[in-house]
Amino acid sequence: MAQKTMITKEELFSKFKNEEKTLHVEAWEADVKIRRLTIKEADEVSALMLGELTNEKFANIQNNEMTLSADSFSQSQYLTVSHALVDPKMTSEELGALAGNSAKAGVLEIYSAIQEWDKPKKLKDEKTSLE
Numbered sequence: 148m149a150q151k152t153m154i155t156k157e158e159l160f161s162k163f164k165n166e167e168k169t170l171h172v173e174a175w176e177a178d179v180k181i182r183r184l185t186i187k188e189a190d191e192v193s194a195l196m197l198g199e200l201t202n203e204k205f206a207n208i209q210n211n212e213m214t215l216s217a218d219s220f221s222q223s224q225y226l227t228v229s230h231a232l233v234d235p236k237m238t239s240e241e242l243g244a245l246a247g248n249s250a251k252a253g254v255l256e257i258y259s260a261i262q263e264w265d266k267p268k269k270l271k272d273e274k275t276s277l278e
Contacts, residue, residue, distance in 0.1 A: 167233055170260050174252035180234040181257060183265050188230040196223045224258045231261045 154162075167182045184192070225239035242254055 168264075170257065172253045172256050174249045174256055179232060179257065181231045181261060181264075182233050184227065184230050184261070189265075192223050192227050192230070195226060196220075224254060227261060228254055228257045231257065 165182050165185065167180055169178050170181050171178050221243070222239065225242045229237055229239040229242055245251070245254070
């Protein structure tokens with residue numbers, strides 16, 4: 148039986164390097180450059196959502212079910228998009244300050260693209276086979 152070798156740190160960083168890509172945002176009629184979130188950034192978004200679940204102002208807990216408020220979910224979307232945007236670089240506060248439905252639709256387009264791009268390969272393959 149062949150002996151398995153341990154992966155090196157360099158191989159891990161090569162395998163999971165942070166790629167960038169250009170995304171056309173229909174709602175903004177413009178292109179942006181995005182990248183994947185790092186594990187630490189994804190954890191920060193998760194912590195924001197989980198932290199809000201314990202705050203009665205942002206979450207409703209009834210019959211052992213938790214419902215996250217729309218405001219809290221929007222904040223997590225802004226944070227996700229702000230981490231992923233390479234060009235133009237914007238903070239979550241700046242994204243939240245944009246006005247109009249097209250501005251919000253653009254943020255949602257970017258958020259959806261990030262979520263789809265960052266799905267584990269196995270989940271992408273399963274979704275494709277179900278369609």
